[in-house]
Amino acid sequence: MPHPAEYEAFFEQRLETLKTEGRYRVFADLERRAGSFPRAYENHLGTDVTVWCSNDYLGMGQHPAVLAAMHQAIDRLGAGAGGTRNISGTTHYHVLLEQELSDLHGKEAALVFTSGYVANEAALATLGSQIPDCIIYSDALNHASMIQGIRHSSAEKHIFKHNDPADLERQLATADPHRPKLVCFESVYSMDGDIAPIAKLCDVAERYDAMTYLDEVHAVGLYGPRGGGIAERDGVMHRLSVIQGTLAKAFGLVGGYVAASAALVDFLRSFAPGFIFTTALPLAVVAGALASIRHLKENPAVRARHQERVQLVKHRLLEAHLPGMPPASHIIPVLVGNPRLCKEISDSLLDRHRIYVQPINYPTVPRGSERLRLTPTPLHSDQDIDRLVEALVDVWHRMMWHKVA
Amino acid sequence: MPHPAEYEAFFEQRLETLKTEGRYRVFADLERRAGSFPRAYENHLGTDVTVWCSNDYLGMGQHPAVLAAMHQAIDRLGAGAGGTRNISGTTHYHVLLEQELSDLHGKEAALVFTSGYVANEAALATLGSQIPDCIIYSDALNHASMIQGIRHSSAEKHIFKHNDPADLERQLATADPHRPKLVCFESVYSMDGDIAPIAKLCDVAERYDAMTYLDEVHAVGLYGPRGGGIAERDGVMHRLSVIQGTLAKAFGLVGGYVAASAALVDFLRSFAPGFIFTTALPLAVVAGALASIRHLKENPAVRARHQERVQLVKHRLLEAHLPGMPPASHIIPVLVGNPRLCKEISDSLLDRHRIYVQPINYPTVPRGSERLRLTPTPLHSDQDIDRLVEALVDVWHRMMWHKVA
Numbered sequence: 001m002p003h004p005a006e007y008e009a010f011f012e013q014r015l016e017t018l019k020t021e022g023r024y025r026v027f028a029d030l031e032r033r034a035g036s037f038p039r040a041y042e043n044h045l046g047t048d049v050t051v052w053c054s055n056d057y058l059g060m061g062q063h064p065a066v067l068a069a070m071h072q073a074i075d076r077l078g079a080g081a082g083g084t085r086n087i088s089g090t091t092h093y094h095v096l097l098e099q100e101l102s103d104l105h106g107k108e109a110a111l112v113f114t115s116g117y118v119a120n121e122a123a124l125a126t127l128g129s130q131i132p133d134c135i136i137y138s139d140a141l142n143h144a145s146m147i148q149g150i151r152h153s154s155a156e157k158h159i160f161k162h163n164d165p166a167d168l169e170r171q172l173a174t175a176d177p178h179r180p181k182l183v184c185f186e187s188v189y190s191m192d193g194d195i196a197p198i199a200k201l202c203d204v205a206e207r208y209d210a211m212t213y214l215d216e217v218h219a220v221g222l223y224g225p226r227g228g229g230i231a232e233r234d235g236v237m238h239r240l241s242v243i244q245g246t247l248a249k250a251f252g253l254v255g256g257y258v259a260a261s262a263a264l265v266d267f268l269r270s271f272a273p274g275f276i277f278t279t280a281l282p283l284a285v286v287a288g289a290l291a292s293i294r295h296l297k298e299n300p301a302v303r304a305r306h307q308e309r310v311q312l313v314k315h316r317l318l319e320a321h322l323p324g325m326p327p328a329s330h331i332i333p334v335l336v337g338n339p340r341l342c343k344e345i346s347d348s349l350l351d352r353h354r355i356y357v358q359p360i361n362y363p364t365v366p367r368g369s370e371r372l373r374l375t376p377t378p379l380h381s382d383q384d385i386d387r388l389v390e391a392l393v394d395v396w397h398r399m400m401w402h403k404v405a
Numbered sequence: 406m407p408h409p410a411e412y413e414a415f416f417e418q419r420l421e422t423l424k425t426e427g428r429y430r431v432f433a434d435l436e437r438r439a440g441s442f443p444r445a446y447e448n449h450l451g452t453d454v455t456v457w458c459s460n461d462y463l464g465m466g467q468h469p470a471v472l473a474a475m476h477q478a479i480d481r482l483g484a485g486a487g488g489t490r491n492i493s494g495t496t497h498y499h500v501l502l503e504q505e506l507s508d509l510h511g512k513e514a515a516l517v518f519t520s521g522y523v524a525n526e527a528a529l530a531t532l533g534s535q536i537p538d539c540i541i542y543s544d545a546l547n548h549a550s551m552i553q554g555i556r557h558s559s560a561e562k563h564i565f566k567h568n569d570p571a572d573l574e575r576q577l578a579t580a581d582p583h584r585p586k587l588v589c590f591e592s593v594y595s596m597d598g599d600i601a602p603i604a605k606l607c608d609v610a611e612r613y614d615a616m617t618y619l620d621e622v623h624a625v626g627l628y629g630p631r632g633g634g635i636a637e638r639d640g641v642m643h644r645l646s647v648i649q650g651t652l653a654k655a656f657g658l659v660g661g662y663v664a665a666s667a668a669l670v671d672f673l674r675s676f677a678p679g680f681i682f683t684t685a686l687p688l689a690v691v692a693g694a695l696a697s698i699r700h701l702k703e704n705p706a707v708r709a710r711h712q713e714r715v716q717l718v719k720h721r722l723l724e725a726h727l728p729g730m731p732p733a734s735h736i737i738p739v740l741v742g743n744p745r746l747c748k749e750i751s752d753s754l755l756d757r758h759r760i761y762v763q764p765i766n767y768p769t770v771p772r773g774s775e776r777l778r779l780t781p782t783p784l785h786s787d788q789d790i791d792r793l794v795e796a797l798v799d800v801w802h803r804m805m806w807h808k809v810a
Contacts, residue, residue, distance in 0.1 A: 007585065007616055007646070010536065011668035018675055025675060027495040032688065034483040043497050055494075055684065056487035066484050070689060071476060078439040079471050079693050080658045082461035087763045087778075089460075090432040092448050114520045114659070117683040131415065144682040152557055180412065211412055241412070248684035253485045254519070263416035270423055270430060276769075277549040278522040279460065279653035283437065284475060284689055288484050358492045364681075373492075 022340035023361040030356075037062045037379055042356065049356045050384055052374050057222055057330060058302055059379040060252030065295050066288045073287030081280035085269075089280035097286050100293050101257050104220070104228050105243045109265035112257045112286075114278055116217045116246035119256030120145035121152065122274030123244065124184065124213065128153025130271055131180045137168060137210070139185040141192070144363075146184055146215060155182075162189075165200040172208040181210035182241075187230035188218035191365050191373065193331030198231055202239040211241040221250025222303060222330060227296040247289040250296065255281050255289060305378040306330060309385075313376045316389045322396060332374040333360075334392070342370040345395050353391035427745035428766040435761075442467045442784055447761065454761045455789055457779050462627060462735060463707055464784040465657030470700050471693045478692030486685035490674075494685035502691050505698050506662050509625075509633050510648045514670035517662045517691075519683055521622045521651035524661030525550035526557065527679030528649065529589065529618065533558025535676055536585045542573060542615070544590040546597070549768075551589055551620060560587075567594075570605040577613040586615035587646075592635035593623035596770050596778065598736030603636055607644040616646040626655025627708060627735060632701040652694040655701065660686050660694060710783040711735060714790075718781045721794045727801060737779040738765075739797070747775040750800050758796035 018024040030051070031041040037059045038051045060066055073093065083089035094112060101110035113119040124146060128134050134155045138146065140162040150157055161167040168183065175181065183205045185196050198214065205212045216229035224232025229245065231237045242264065247255035258268065269275060296302060310330045317324040323335045336342040342359040349355040357372045365371060376385070423429040434448040435456070442464045443456045465471055478498065488494035499517060506515035518524040529551060533541050539560045543551065545567045555562055566572040573588065580586065588610045590601050603619065610617045621634035629637025634650065636642045647669065652660035663673065674680060701707060715735045722729040728740045741747040747764040754760040762777045770776060781790070 004614065004616075004646075007536075008666060008668050010585075011666075011672040014535070015668065015671055015675060025491050027490055028493065029495060029497055029500055030493065031497045032482045032487065034479070034481060037483070043500075051487070051493055053493050054487040055489075055492065056485055061485040061487050062483035067479050070479050070484060074439065074472050074475050074689075076439055077437045078442070078467035078657075079475060080461055080466040080653055080656075082437065082456070082459040082466055082657075084460075085432055086430050087460065087765070088433065088435065088456055088458050088761065090434060092434055092436045092446075095434055095448075114523070115683045117679065118519070118523065121679075130419070131412075144678050148557075148678055152553075180415075209409065211409075241409075246684070248485055252483075252487075254684050254687050254690075261413060261416075263413050263420065266420055267416040270420060273549050273553055274522065274526075278520045279651070279659050282659050282690055282693075284479075285659075285687055356493065360492070 022343055028356060028358065032062070034062050034067065038377060038384065040356070042350070045350070047354060049350065049354045050387070051356050052388060053357045054375060054377065055249045056252050057250045057375060057377055058252070058296070058306055059377050060221070060250065060292045060296070063252065063292065063295065066252055066292045069291035070284040070288040073283045077283040079284070080282050083280065084276065084278060085280045086276065091283055091286070093283050093286040093290065094280060097290050100290055102259050104226065104293060104297065105259035106228070106237045107243065107259035108262040110257050110259040111265045111269055111275065112255055112281065113275055114255060114281060116244070116248060116256030117145040118274050119244050119258055120215060121149040122272040123242065123258050123268055124149030125152035125274070126268055126272040127182060128155035134180045134182055135175055137171060137181065137183045139163065141189050142184060142186060143190065143215060150184065163194065163196050165197060165204045168201060169204045172204065172210060175208070177208070181208060182213055183210045184213040186215040186217070188329045188331065190218045190331065191360065192333060193329040195230060195328050198234055199236050202236060206239070212239070213242040213244065214240045215244045217244070217246045217249060218331065220245040221293070221296045222306065225300060227293070227303065247285070251289050251292040253285050253289045253292065255285060302378055309376040309378060309380055313374060313385055313388070316385060320389050320393050322392055330375065332376070334372040334374060336370050336372065337368055339370045341399060342372070345372065345399055348395045348398065349391055352395065353387070355388060355391050427748060433761060433763065437467070439467050439472065443782060443789065445761070447755070450755070452759060454755065454759045455792070456761050457793060458762045459780055459782065460654045461657050462655045462780060462782055463657070463701070463711060464782050465626070465655060465697045465701070468657065468697065468700065471657055471697045474696035475689040475693040478688045482688040484689070485687050488685065489681065489683060490685045491681065496688055496691070498688050498691040498695065499685060502695050505695055507664050509631065509698060509702065510664035511633070511642045512648065512664035513667040515662050515664040516670045516674055516680065517660055517686065518680055519660060519686060521649070521653060521661030522550040523679050524649050524663055525620060526554040527677040528647065528663050528673055529554030530557035530679070531673055531677040532587060533560035539585045539587055540580055542576060542586065542588045544568065546594050547589060547591060548595065548620060555589065568599065568601050570602060570609045573606060574609045577609060577615060580613070582613070586613060587618055588615045589618040591620040591622070593734045593736065595623050595736065596765065597738060598734040600635060600733050603639055604641050607641060611644070617644070618647040618649065619645045620649045622649070622651045622654060623736065625650040626698070626701045627711065630705060632698070632708065652690070656694050656697040658690050658694045658697065660690060707783055714781040714783060714785055718779060718790055718793070721790060725794050725798050727797055735780065737781070739777040739779060741775050741777065742773055744775045746804060747777070750777065750804055753800045753803065754796055757800065758792070760793060760796050
């Protein structure tokens with residue numbers, strides 16, 4: 001480089017490497033259909049498929065109460081918010097949504113961002129860079145958005161072993177007791193589906209006067225009596241300095257947030273570039289999210305049905321001797337361990353059985369742990385589960401046969 | 406620090422500093438009302454106000470065609486996309502939107518992000534970090550999102566004087582000719598409203614084999630025969646390596662994008678964390694944006710009316726001897742030069758005249774250049790303009806009187 005053609009050649013060569021390694025991403029082209037979830041229309045195949053890898057964990061993205069709230073907001077208020085939160089983009093719906101979220105997590109205040117990714121990036125980059133001398137302790141399996149936020153903060157960073165309070169304690173014990181500290185972890189880890197020992201991590205953090213930052217993205221709406229997440233289920237919401245969550249996934253829309261003390265939230269509102277310099281979420285999204293949160297606060301039966309479906313799928317996979325990973329949450333990883341094979345299994349499930357499960361490859365998971373990631377919802381029927389297990393057994397046997405042959 | 410109470414005290418003290426400096430942000434609490442833009446209901450005052458600072462530049466956020474497309478998408482497809490673009494979140498609407506955008510800018514491909522901020526951050530961080538030895542040249546007044554993206558790339562960075570091709574050339578001339586280079590600038594600068602000499606900047610960049618990255622966030626939908634932006638108006642779209650834009654502002658929704666060569670877009674799709682690890686935009690947003698782009702492609706009269714309104718406001722401000730800054734685009738800054746006074750003027754416009762113009766303070770603009778920022782739309786009537794000018798004259802005279810007294 002450089003020469004215009006050389007830039008192009010560089011991009012093409014990097015893409016070629018992905019293809020050679022079997023981890024070039026091909027997006028399915030789906031048409032969701034309101035009311036028929038988990039069914040969707042696949043445009044390349046030209047046929048309906050059953051989706052088994054959606055993060056619309058409860059199907060709230062098609063719930064009548066959510067859709068009605070969106071319609072109403074559009075009729076009353078229109079489409080976009082019209083500006084940043086500061087410059088004409090704060091509507092009364094945004095105010096109400098932040099009140100609803102602070103109530104959900106038992107915190108003084110909440111702040112909505114354009115996505116969960118942005119919430120993590122903006123909050124952690126701002127806290128880590130603005131709090132003088134801050135040291136950040138980060139779980140080894142934290143999500144890319146947390147890793148980016150911590151990196152962008154330029155704060156001193158230490159990684160503790162995944163879900164390991166003892167390792168966290170060893171590291172905190174050697175730190176200067178006068179420096180501010182922030183311990184960052186998730187409740188449900190999205191790719192393994194395992195759950196953090198929140199109370200024990202808080203015990204350790206409190207002993208060393210560290211703040212705590214909990215990402216509940218894969219837990220809000222799904223756990224706890226009102227859908228407040230694992231921290232609500234475990235009765236420890238009050239012990240966390242910051243709870244971060246999403247309006248996508250269980251709540252079925254898009255957007256992210258943090259809930260915390262009034263001062264901390266106001267601080268992020270005032271200093272986080274990723275909050276300040278971006279257009280506020282559209283009113284239909286905000287209104288839909290409000291309806292979804294309220295519905296799930298009052299309907300624990302949805303969560304019970306969800307867990308029942310999950311247990312049934314786990315049980316059936318075990319019976320069929322499929323390589324499901326140890327069950328802890330609603331996320332069921334099925335280990336493959338090779339990117340090409342993972343893609344082939346996924347393609348075969350789609351082509352032969354009209355079942356859509358996206359292959360999960362590096363860098364989303366470590367190399368050698370490539371997998372399918374199943375997410376049963378309350379809307380998957382007994383018959384859907386039968387078909388899934390039959391299809392997996394069929395494809396697994398074929399693949400193993402090919403490998404032997 | 407540390408001690409829990411000390412963290413709180415730190416946040417509070419930093420907020421106190423903002424208040425002392427007169428730049429603590431107070432959000433207006435508005436209810437937009439479909440069909441009555443630029444009118445909105447202000448919840449603190451309990452009355453209707455006229456909005457003069459919206460980035461919904463053409464009122465498309467309330468256009469019937471946009472709202473109808475959103476309603477239809479909700480009825481047909483539901484609320485959220487249900488996952489990241491790679492994991493069950495790519496719907497046919499996303500595919501169509503990216504085709505529409507690549508057509509708009511005359512590029513081979515386009516990629517949609519959750520916001521314009523994220524598009525800039527993710528694209529620049531990824532290009533700057535992945536292209537070996539890349540040097541980035543950045544206009545001195547580039548937006549916060551570009552600055553963050555460039556910073557996060559860790560690439561060598563040089564800042565050239567605002568809109569100054571000669572200064573850019575001086576800097577490029579001294580660089581190693583074998584290193585890859587990327588020149589980043591905007592077409593319409595959001596706070597001064599001035600316009601870049603795109604062709605001249607491209608001349609320079611091409612002489613030194615540098616790629617070019619143009620942010621058209623405040624121009625798409627507003628300029629050019631089909632709303633392709635200033636680059637379309639100037640007939641230079643084909644000379645830019647990357648054109649970045651937004652679905653908020655003129656298109657009235659939310660979301661951002663880049664348009665470029667197929668290889669470059671596929672490269673960002675495959676390597677940008679801010680694209681990969683986040684939930685896709687909701688279907689109603691995507692469908693609404695599609696309708697908005699198509700409408701503005703075919704209706705140059707909206708752009709003509711917009712410019713006519715802008716010229717009228719500029720003319721009237723000049724007549725009234727108000728300190729409007731030199732006119733170049735649809736953004737009309739009215740200089741105040743002091744954060745407290747700026748806030749007082751804004752408060753007074755709202756309280757006395759029911760006119761909402763948010764004060765713009767540091768860090769959005771440099772200290773000493775605090776301002777009001779007026780954005781006339783095609784929906785502001787002659788009477789709205791009369792009232793605005795009367796109100797500004799009234800408030801300006803009062804403020805000057807107070808300063809003297």
